[in-house]
Amino acid sequence: MNILLIGSGGREHALAWKIRQSPLVDRLVIAPGNPGMTVLGECRDIKATDVRGLIGLVREVGADLVVVGPESALAEGIADACAAIGVACFGPKKKAAQLESSKAFTKDFCKRHNIPTAASETFDNVAQARAFLKTYQPPYVIKADGLAAGKGVAISPDYQDAVAEVEAMLGGRYGPASAHIVIEEFMTGEEASIFALCDGETAMLFGWAQDHKRAFDGDTGPNTGGMGTYSPAPIVTPELLAITQAEILDPTMTGMKAEGHPYTGVLYAGLMVENGRPRLVEYNARFGDPECQVLMLRLKSDIVPYLVAAAKGELKAMPAPEWHTQAAVCVVFAARGYPDSPIAGSIIRGADRDFGPNVTVFHAGTSRAEDGSLRAAGGRVLNICARGETLQEARDKAYEALNGIDWPGGFYRRDIGWRAL
Numbered sequence: 001m002n003i004l005l006i007g008s009g010g011r012e013h014a015l016a017w018k019i020r021q022s023p024l025v026d027r028l029v030i031a032p033g034n035p036g037m038t039v040l041g042e043c044r045d046i047k048a049t050d051v052r053g054l055i056g057l058v059r060e061v062g063a064d065l066v067v068v069g070p071e072s073a074l075a076e077g078i079a080d081a082c083a084a085i086g087v088a089c090f091g092p093k094k095k096a097a098q099l100e101s102s103k104a105f106t107k108d109f110c111k112r113h114n115i116p117t118a119a120s121e122t123f124d125n126v127a128q129a130r131a132f133l134k135t136y137q138p139p140y141v142i143k144a145d146g147l148a149a150g151k152g153v154a155i156s157p158d159y160q161d162a163v164a165e166v167e168a169m170l171g172g173r174y175g176p177a178s179a180h181i182v183i184e185e186f187m188t189g190e191e192a193s194i195f196a197l198c199d200g201e202t203a204m205l206f207g208w209a210q211d212h213k214r215a216f217d218g219d220t221g222p223n224t225g226g227m228g229t230y231s232p233a234p235i236v237t238p239e240l241l242a243i244t245q246a247e248i249l250d251p252t253m254t255g256m257k258a259e260g261h262p263y264t265g266v267l268y269a270g271l272m273v274e275n276g277r278p279r280l281v282e283y284n285a286r287f288g289d290p291e292c293q294v295l296m297l298r299l300k301s302d303i304v305p306y307l308v309a310a311a312k313g314e315l316k317a318m319p320a321p322e323w324h325t326q327a328a329v330c331v332v333f334a335a336r337g338y339p340d341s342p343i344a345g346s347i348i349r350g351a352d353r354d355f356g357p358n359v360t361v362f363h364a365g366t367s368r369a370e371d372g373s374l375r376a377a378g379g380r381v382l383n384i385c386a387r388g389e390t391l392q393e394a395r396d397k398a399y400e401a402l403n404g405i406d407w408p409g410g411f412y413r414r415d416i417g418w419r420a421l
């Protein structure tokens with residue numbers, strides 16, 4: 001079969017790497033891809049948000065399946081456009097993707113369907129939001145309703161700071177994405193990310209991981225898209241999975257179907273776990289980046305039949321996927337200055353060699369210069385991933401590989417997985 005994969009980050013490089021291993025695939029086309037992906041498929045320079053261009057490409061290559069990596073493509077309606085021409089798409093339609101693209105929608109949805117999450121109210125008016133804050137205890141959690149590139153969440157320690165956040169957001173800090181805001185209860189506990197493949201009816205557990213959001217060691221510094229991940233995460237027990245399935249995933253599938261927007265693709269549940277009980281922090285409508293990287297390293301089954309089954313409503317007939325029992329770690333190598341102002345253009349040497357068994361380097365923000373050198377071209381630039389018998393072994397291998405890459409323009413955290421170790 002022919003597959004079109006959309007995206008250009010480390011997440012999509014990991015998906016391409018896994019899809020390429022499937023004997024079912026004749027042709028893998030990637031739009032737009034990155035320099036690391038050119039050995040896995042044909043990269044075409046069409047942006048993930050250019051739905052018209054992508055549909056033209058679907059037709060040109062005769063794609064049997066479109067696999068969507070980033071949320072931006074979903075928000076532009078790539079899944080709706082595929083449905084309109086009768087091509088299977090792994091990823092939700094726009095209305096279903098609201099589970100990620102509108103926090104207000106998701107909070108109301110949770111209330112309607114009794115899904116455990118933080119208590120919250122939605123506002124579009126500063127005076128009402130201020131009055132509501134008065135009734136709450138700090139810390140205050142204030143969120144832009146829409147997609148804000150992972151930046152739309154503020155946790156304010158006191159009332160004055162919270163009011164300033166409310167005014168800034170409703171005043172247009174994130175444009176239309178913060179025309180509405182959600183103010184919610186602060187939850188304590190430990191976070192975990194759980195993934196499920198969904199076909200509109202069935203949610204099938206598809207791995208879990210823990211990430212490190214802060215830029216620097218010891219979970220300090222600004223929030224980022226993610227500086228590293230590991231899987232499995234000890235906090236995710238069989239009991240936690242069973243409760244998450246019954247109280248969060250299943251009611252979400254039933255509720256979305258009943259409301260006329262059956263959810264397909266991958267559902268990424270960000271959970272807060274306290275005393276063994278999960279509450280939903282947020283949903284994402286795609287794989288996490290860099291969670292996807294460790295999941296792909298640990299997935300033993302061929303991924304392609306699962307992607308097809310999710311897209312075609314056939315998950316119920318599929319056996320649970322098989323996983324390597326080994327642990328996997330992903331360390332993000334980021335450009336200095338990330339996340340505020342990453343410095344682009346520095347030369348990276350030694351990233352393209354063979355790092356030996358069970359070590360894989362995925363590209364994210366890289367570019368190939370005319371002289372053939374590899375350059376930094378984004379915030380998160382490389383993902384150094386490894387599998388090992390234990391988390392410690394996986395981590396040691398990843399850092400050993402990273403130390404073999406000559407990139408003075410980059411930095412990384414030295415403590416990925418510390419919580420589990």
Ligand code: AMP
Nearest residue numbers: 118141153184185186187188270281282
């Ligand atoms: P979100 O984009 O909604 O996942 O929020 C980003 C991060 O903010 C989460 O990963 C949590 O660390 C934190 N966060 C969000 N909502 C809450 C909450 N209600 N209570 C405590 N922490 C939260």
